[in-house]
Amino acid sequence: MSKILEIKDLVTKFYTLDGVVNAVNGVSFDLEEGETLAVVGESGSGKSVTMMSLLGLIPMPPGKIEAGTAIFNGDKGSLDLLQLSSSELRDIRGGQIGFVFQDPISTLNPILTVGEQISEILTRHKGMSKDEAHKRTIKLLTQVGIPDPELRYKSFPFQFSGGMRQRVVIAIAIACTPKIIIADEPTTALDVTVQAQIVDLFKRLREALGVAVIWITHDLGVVAGIAERVLVMYGGRPVEIAPVNDLYENPQHPYTIGLLSALPRMDATESERLVSIKGSPPDLLLSQRHCPFAWRCDYAFDRCWEEIPSLITVGEQHQASCFYDLAKGEPRDV
Amino acid sequence: MSENNILVQVENLKKHFPIIGGMMGRQIGAVKAVDGISFDIQESETLGMVGESGCGKSTAGRAILQLHKPTAGQVFFKDQDLTQMSGEDVRQLRPKIQMIFQDPYATLNPRHSVRKIIGEPLIIHGMMKKGSPELKDRVAELLELVGMDPAYMRRFPHEFSGGQRQRIGIARALSLNPDFIVCDEPISALDVSIQAQVVNLMQDLQDQLGIAYLFIAHDLSMVKHISHRIAVMYLGKIMELTERNTLFDNPLHPYTQSLNSAVPIPDPKLEQNRKRFILKGDPPSPANPPSGCVFHTRCPLTVKKCIKVKPEFREMHPGHFVACHLADEKGGSKISKQTILASEMS
Numbered sequence: 001m002s003k004i005l006e007i008k009d010l011v012t013k014f015y016t017l018d019g020v021v022n023a024v025n026g027v028s029f030d031l032e033e034g035e036t037l038a039v040v041g042e043s044g045s046g047k048s049v050t051m052m053s054l055l056g057l058i059p060m061p062p063g064k065i066e067a068g069t070a071i072f073n074g075d076k077g078s079l080d081l082l083q084l085s086s087s088e089l090r091d092i093r094g095g096q097i098g099f100v101f102q103d104p105i106s107t108l109n110p111i112l113t114v115g116e117q118i119s120e121i122l123t124r125h126k127g128m129s130k131d132e133a134h135k136r137t138i139k140l141l142t143q144v145g146i147p148d149p150e151l152r153y154k155s156f157p158f159q160f161s162g163g164m165r166q167r168v169v170i171a172i173a174i175a176c177t178p179k180i181i182i183a184d185e186p187t188t189a190l191d192v193t194v195q196a197q198i199v200d201l202f203k204r205l206r207e208a209l210g211v212a213v214i215w216i217t218h219d220l221g222v223v224a225g226i227a228e229r230v231l232v233m234y235g236g237r238p239v240e241i242a243p244v245n246d247l248y249e250n251p252q253h254p255y256t257i258g259l260l261s262a263l264p265r266m267d268a269t270e271s272e273r274l275v276s277i278k279g280s281p282p283d284l285l286l287s288q289r290h291c292p293f294a295w296r297c298d299y300a301f302d303r304c305w306e307e308i309p310s311l312i313t314v315g316e317q318h319q320a321s322c323f324y325d326l327a328k329g330e331p332r333d334v
Numbered sequence: 335m336s337e338n339n340i341l342v343q344v345e346n347l348k349k350h351f352p353i354i355g356g357m358m359g360r361q362i363g364a365v366k367a368v369d370g371i372s373f374d375i376q377e378s379e380t381l382g383m384v385g386e387s388g389c390g391k392s393t394a395g396r397a398i399l400q401l402h403k404p405t406a407g408q409v410f411f412k413d414q415d416l417t418q419m420s421g422e423d424v425r426q427l428r429p430k431i432q433m434i435f436q437d438p439y440a441t442l443n444p445r446h447s448v449r450k451i452i453g454e455p456l457i458i459h460g461m462m463k464k465g466s467p468e469l470k471d472r473v474a475e476l477l478e479l480v481g482m483d484p485a486y487m488r489r490f491p492h493e494f495s496g497g498q499r500q501r502i503g504i505a506r507a508l509s510l511n512p513d514f515i516v517c518d519e520p521i522s523a524l525d526v527s528i529q530a531q532v533v534n535l536m537q538d539l540q541d542q543l544g545i546a547y548l549f550i551a552h553d554l555s556m557v558k559h560i561s562h563r564i565a566v567m568y569l570g571k572i573m574e575l576t577e578r579n580t581l582f583d584n585p586l587h588p589y590t591q592s593l594n595s596a597v598p599i600p601d602p603k604l605e606q607n608r609k610r611f612i613l614k615g616d617p618p619s620p621a622n623p624p625s626g627c628v629f630h631t632r633c634p635l636t637v638k639k640c641i642k643v644k645p646e647f648r649e650m651h652p653g654h655f656v657a658c659h660l661a662d663e664k665g666g667s668k669i670s671k672q673t674i675l676a677s678e679m680s
Binding site: 042043161162163164191192193194195196197199200218219220221222223224225227244245248258259260262263264265266267268273274275276277278280281 | 386387495497498525526527528529530531533534537552554555556558559582592593594595596597598599600601602603604605606608610612613614616617
């Protein structure tokens with residue numbers, strides 16, 4: 001397997017009237033071909049801003065990408081997404097990188113039929129004729145499980161339910177057989193039975209197309225079913241990255257442990273008290289000089305208040321940014 | 335629990351919203367948001383109410399409190415029928431029945447201090463005088479009760495995080511010593527790590543003060559965690575009502591079974607090998623509900639009777655209510671491996 005996306009030291013800030021919002025403070029990760037990586041974090045953890053930065057979707061100003069590289073190894077060789085012009089990025093966006101956002105109603109154009117919206121992508125990126133694009137669109141609608149595709153081609157977004165709209169958005173994302181799909185909370189706005197349908201659809205498409213998926217979410221339940229690796233973010237930084245089984249069985253960062261034990265489980269018979277993380281997430285208006293989780297951490301010691309931990313290898317493919325070794329119960333020797 | 339400590343009893347409650355249309359602005363239909371639900375809530379009990387968006391769970395909560403005037407049915411609070419009372423009489427009863435709302439940003443007046451927000455119910459109901467030292471002490475006591483520093487009473491809502499605002503909302507609901515609180519999605523707007531804080535707080539308060547909750551939410555795992563009994567709603571009707579563990583170990587309604595199977599479990603080993611039954615399609619519109627059993631359009635077990643006849647909401651085992659024709663027969667309403675396979679083939 002080769003790396004299709006390599007992100008290094010990404011820093012994105014927003015210069016607002018209230019001050020500088022340190023949204024992303026040095027994020028690095030890789031994505032393998034055909035792999036599903038889940039990015040987990042609470043609101044304000046920087047998970048969405050990271051992905052928007054890659055796609056050139058940060059409004060500038062107030063936003064500014066201050067540092068970092070994002071190497072995309074696509075059809076046209078290695079490119080740094082952060083250095084591309086907006087027209088070059090447009091070619092990649094929707095072409096080799098597809099995306100699915102949380103709210104399908106605001107993603108779709110309300111005054112175009114869904115068929116037109118999918119065909120548009122194909123004529124724009126693939127240079128197809130109208131006829132070819134129409135045929136391919138019907139095929140795509142079938143592929144994402146929309147019944148009566150010929151009829152639905154002519155429907156407008158408001159005539160679809162939430163789940164069906166999200167299927168249309170997914171059809172747009174896969175229209176040009178992308179290498180990567182970035183899905184930002186794709187099931188959060190949906191009901192649980194519809195969420196199960198969409199997760200199921202993603203799994204089938206991933207296998208059929210061999211596409212890599214970055215799945216951004218706050219729901220650790222969904223992650224368990226779909227991801228191969230998981231990146232946990234907090235305060236605009238990566239706190240832990242590990243293969244999915246490893247992360248749930250052997251979490252190494254106190255924040256990950258807190259998140260996992262804060263969840264009630266459907267398969268529990270006794271209602272044990274939930275373990276909550278004290279305090280609230282960090283204020284991103286303050287510049288960070290120490291571990292952003294130190295305020296809420298039970299294990300914080302002197303060093304945590306003096307410097308910011310970066311990712312430390314703690315196992316095979318398993319990294320955590322924490323100075324404390326939980327297994328040994330003492331500070332790490334790094 | 336015995337019969338005599340029933341606190342709230344809901345009988346065949348309905349709330350229909352008219353659809354006005356046509357040239358003359360006549361009523362051309364109705365959204366049957368809540369369409370005949372019955373249940374009771376006992377003292378110090380948490381009854382969970384789950385369902386997908388549009389199933390009428392929030393409307394039910396509001397109709398119980400008379401925030402929406404019910405179209406039909408009765409709501410008894412300690413033997414008094416709220417639906418027959420005048421607005422003033424209901425207002426007199428408000429101290430005992432309170433509500434916590436979903437959005438902690440929208441429910442607090444941004445121009446009022448925390449002291450005013452929490453103290454206002456006490457002044458309105460004439461229990462304490464504005465500006466009196468007792469009022470200040472009571473607000474301080476309430477803030478401590480919900481785990482906040484009493485010094486915060488001079489601050490304003492914008493100075494707090496979502497979790498803290500929800501605590502303020504809870505303190506306000508507690509100010510009049512209620513017996514019953516309707517909690518409408520109280521944690522949905524909060525982050526995971528904060529949800530646990532608020533749920534723990536609500537459970538502690540119940541232990542200390544003996545309050546009964548109607549806990550309305552769409553997050554099944556959280557509802558299961560906090561509730562003693564759970565009612566599952568679909569298109570304005572209760573499909574199943576039983577003890578929390580029975581609902582998960584022995585669900586009789588096919589809808590409950592598919593909900594259970596759709597909820598992801600945060601454990602990759604279990605989750606990856608799980609055989610789940612995924613419902614097809616979306617819930618129909620409550621303005622035009624299906625005939626017979628409202629679930630028949632999505633149910634994998636539908637037989638002719640389901641399309642024609644409305645199933646009765648009846649007690650199958652003591653305390654276990656189901657609205658499904660097939661529940662009578664042994665294993666009749668169970669979704670089996672064969673059903674899952676057959677639905678995947680189609």
